[in-house]
Amino acid sequence: MNEDLLLEIKNLTVSIQKKNESIPIVKGIDMDLPNGQIVGLVGESGCGKSMTAKSINGILPSVAKVTGGSILWHDSKDKVTDLVTLKEKDLRKRCGQDIAMIFQEPMTSLNPMMRIGDQIREVLRIHKLEKSPSQSREQIIKMLESVGIENPSLRYNSWPHELSGGMRQRVMIAMAMISSPKLLIADEATTALDVTTQAQILKLMKSMCTKSSMSALVITHNMGVVSAICDYVYVMYLGTVMEQAKVSELFSNPLHPYTRGLLSSIPKLSGNPEYLKTIPGNIPVVNKKFPGCEFCIRCSEDVQKCFFENPPLKQVGEDHFVRCHTVSL
Amino acid sequence: MDNSVLLSASHLKKKYRIDRKNSIFAVNDVSLDIFTGETLALVGESGCGKSTLSKILMQIIKPDEGTVSFEGKEISSLSERALRPYISRMQMVFQDPASSLDPRMKIRDIIAEPLKAFKIYGTQAEMNERILELTDMVELKEDCLNRYPHEFSGGQKQRIGIARAIAASPKLLVCDESVSALDVCVQAQILNLLKRLKNQLGLTCLFISHDLSVVSFIADRVCVMKNGAICELAPAEKIYSAPEHEYTKYLLASVYCP
Ligand SMILES: Nc1ncnc2c1ncn2[C@@H]1O[C@H](COP(=O)(O)OP(=O)(O)OP(=O)(O)O)[C@@H](O)[C@H]1O
Ligand SMILES: Nc1ncnc2c1ncn2[C@@H]1O[C@H](COP(=O)(O)OP(=O)(O)OP(=O)(O)O)[C@@H](O)[C@H]1O
Ligand SMILES: [Mg+2]
Ligand SMILES: [Mg+2]
Numbered sequence: 139m140n141e142d143l144l145l146e147i148k149n150l151t152v153s154i155q156k157k158n159e160s161i162p163i164v165k166g167i168d169m170d171l172p173n174g175q176i177v178g179l180v181g182e183s184g185c186g187k188s189m190t191a192k193s194i195n196g197i198l199p200s201v202a203k204v205t206g207g208s209i210l211w212h213d214s215k216d217k218v219t220d221l222v223t224l225k226e227k228d229l230r231k232r233c234g235q236d237i238a239m240i241f242q243e244p245m246t247s248l249n250p251m252m253r254i255g256d257q258i259r260e261v262l263r264i265h266k267l268e269k270s271p272s273q274s275r276e277q278i279i280k281m282l283e284s285v286g287i288e289n290p291s292l293r294y295n296s297w298p299h300e301l302s303g304g305m306r307q308r309v310m311i312a313m314a315m316i317s318s319p320k321l322l323i324a325d326e327a328t329t330a331l332d333v334t335t336q337a338q339i340l341k342l343m344k345s346m347c348t349k350s351s352m353s354a355l356v357i358t359h360n361m362g363v364v365s366a367i368c369d370y371v372y373v374m375y376l377g378t379v380m381e382q383a384k385v386s387e388l389f390s391n392p393l394h395p396y397t398r399g400l401l402s403s404i405p406k407l408s409g410n411p412e413y414l415k416t417i418p419g420n421i422p423v424v425n426k427k428f429p430g431c432e433f434c435i436r437c438s439e440d441v442q443k444c445f446f447e448n449p450p451l452k453q454v455g456e457d458h459f460v461r462c463h464t465v466s467l
Numbered sequence: 468m469d470n471s472v473l474l475s476a477s478h479l480k481k482k483y484r485i486d487r488k489n490s491i492f493a494v495n496d497v498s499l500d501i502f503t504g505e506t507l508a509l510v511g512e513s514g515c516g517k518s519t520l521s522k523i524l525m526q527i528i529k530p531d532e533g534t535v536s537f538e539g540k541e542i543s544s545l546s547e548r549a550l551r552p553y554i555s556r557m558q559m560v561f562q563d564p565a566s567s568l569d570p571r572m573k574i575r576d577i578i579a580e581p582l583k584a585f586k587i588y589g590t591q592a593e594m595n596e597r598i599l600e601l602t603d604m605v606e607l608k609e610d611c612l613n614r615y616p617h618e619f620s621g622g623q624k625q626r627i628g629i630a631r632a633i634a635a636s637p638k639l640l641v642c643d644e645s646v647s648a649l650d651v652c653v654q655a656q657i658l659n660l661l662k663r664l665k666n667q668l669g670l671t672c673l674f675i676s677h678d679l680s681v682v683s684f685i686a687d688r689v690c691v692m693k694n695g696a697i698c699e700l701a702p703a704e705k706i707y708s709a710p711e712h713e714y715t716k717y718l719l720a721s722v723y724c725p
Contacts, residue, residue: 182650182651182652182653183621183649183650183653302513302514303513304513304514331513332512332513332677333512333677333678333679333718333721333722334512334717334718334721335512335513336721336723337721337723340723359650359651360651361651362680362722362723362724363723365723365724366723399652400651400652403651403652403654403655404651404655404680405655405658405680405681405683405684405685406680406683406684406724407679407680407683407707407719407722407724408683408707408708410683410684412662413659413662413663414655414658414659414684415655416652416655416656416659417652420620420622420623420653
């Protein structure tokens with residue numbers, strides 16, 4: 139899709155290890171993160187979005203393991219490192235330098251014993267970006283301001299427990315952005331924020347991508363967020379990519395029944411139907427190997443083939459791929 | 468929607484201290500009417516006082532000033548005992564389905580809680596019948612009744628919370644960010660359920676949310692709050708097509724739509 143790649147995920151499989159079983163929850167996905175672009179990853183709760191993200195910087199929970207595929211970091215045109223095979227120490231170092239992640243649960247990731255300004259300064263120190271104390275302080279205050287914290291110079295000295303949930307989330311975002319990472323992974327980073335703050339933070343992310351050529355992987359189930367800042371988007375269902383396309387293409391021409399279901403589930407600002415069109419049922423429990431399309435039991439299309447043959451990911455247009463038997467070229 | 472006022476708030480105020488010197492008005496001189504059968508949405512930025520206002524309306528916290536009337540009777544000055552019959556007619560669905568259900572209780576007992584608390588059914592058989600009816604209304608299967616909350620998904624937990632809230636046949640249902648924590652698919656299912664219940668049971672609903680698209684789907688009227696005060700209250704079509712207050716315009720302009 140783009141020669142100028144920062145990260146390339148190839149056939150990645152992540153499995154949960156149980157007693158003598160290994161249950162795949164991310165099932166061989168391919169994903170490209172180009173330099174300076176924002177890639178969205180969407181899908182229902184439990185489809186494996188966070189697991190995909192966590193395998194990039196090697197912070198999978200102990201029960202989960204990468205069991206196949208590679209995650210290639212493009213250091214330069216002709217130097218590529220596979221993060222999956224890196225030693226833990228080397229991976230830590232690289233992630234610390236180049237990858238910042240904003241988590242789904244911000245409350246648990248701030249140190250309750252440290253003033254927030256000092257916590258952000260710690261990030262600068264680790265990345266050896268510290269300037270003189272007063273310059274650092276100024277830089278931190280500016281960062282706090284740009285994530286929408288009022289009275290940033292007063293807030294510099296606040297303890298985490300003195301901030302509301304939304305403010306703590308913004309501190310996390312400030313910590314992630316201040317080191318100017320090459321890759322920002324934002325896992326539901328703005329979901330808990332109200333619309334005005336969310337808009338402000340999305341703008342900030344976007345401008346960091348254009349100005350300092352940061353790449354970002356934005357995980358969300360908010361399609362509004364995707365349409366606002368992403369360049370490209372992957373739609374995931376039960377650990378598999380079902381559709382991928384440029385954002386404008388995906389919204390104007392969604393082809394997979396799952397994508398169309400997702401889009402019709404979202405209420406709009408005006409012209410809503412009396413009842414929303416929903417995807418029936420829930421995500422099924424991960425079961426034994428099923429030969430057909432994983433979505434077929436909830437699908438609105440009724441095609442025999444789907445029950446016994448898993449469709450391949452087909453290219454249907456420029457940079458537009460779909461995994462569905464009902465979509466023809 | 469008929470024109471009788473179910474709940475009426477008059478000049479409510481509630482102040483909170485933030486430190487020794489400063490305090491803020493979480494609710495600052497709010498007056499509003501909620502009509503029988505309507506869904507009134509409360510929107511506004513985080514911290515603007517939505518939850519505080521709803522708790523005052525439900526008599527969970529006392530205002531510093533102002534009064535609340537329910538079906539024409541002032542209830543804000545009633546004793547706890549005199550208030551009981553009114554409380555059973557106002558129920559709440561919470562934001563976090565997980566933490567609002569007692570993990571040690573079976574689903575049957577969770578749904579039965581208000582039925583017991585307000586002594587609504589005489590015999591066990593009548594109560595069981597009602598529980599089955601409620602289970603059916605929120606589209607859960609009968610066999611869920613003997614299971615525990617942790618065995619259910621977020622969306623299912625929220626259905627259980629809704630069943631509990633409507634068990635005592637309340638007049639007013641307050642939903643405080645009840646769908647915010649759910650993913651789009653489950654959110655759509657729960658929104659449809661709430662709308663269907665409202666139509667079926669003639670429920671009046673106070674719907675608190677910071678998601679203006681969700682509000683557009685469900686609300687008849689919208690009340691926009693800022694810094695503890697109402698800045699605009701109008702029918703939903705009017706708010707979305709011709710907002711008057713600058714702040715309403717600003718909120719709407721901040722929404723991203725696909
Ligand atoms: N610690 C764990 N032990 C066992 N299974 C887990 C664990 N963490 C996650 N899973 C399972 O792995 C699957 C993928 O989870 P993941 O957290 O990646 O989902 P997600 O797409 O990020 O969902 P959400 O939108 O809810 O955050 C889920 O089915 C989940 O139940
Ligand atoms: N018990 C309390 N003690 C002190 N201050 C409080 C208390 N409860 C609420 N506040 C303050 O009152 C204001 C309004 O809070 P409230 O919870 O009503 O806001 P909200 O509109 O529901 O916000 P959100 O969308 O974040 O839930 C906030 O500034 C909050 O910090
Ligand atoms: Mg997740
Ligand atoms: Mg609230």
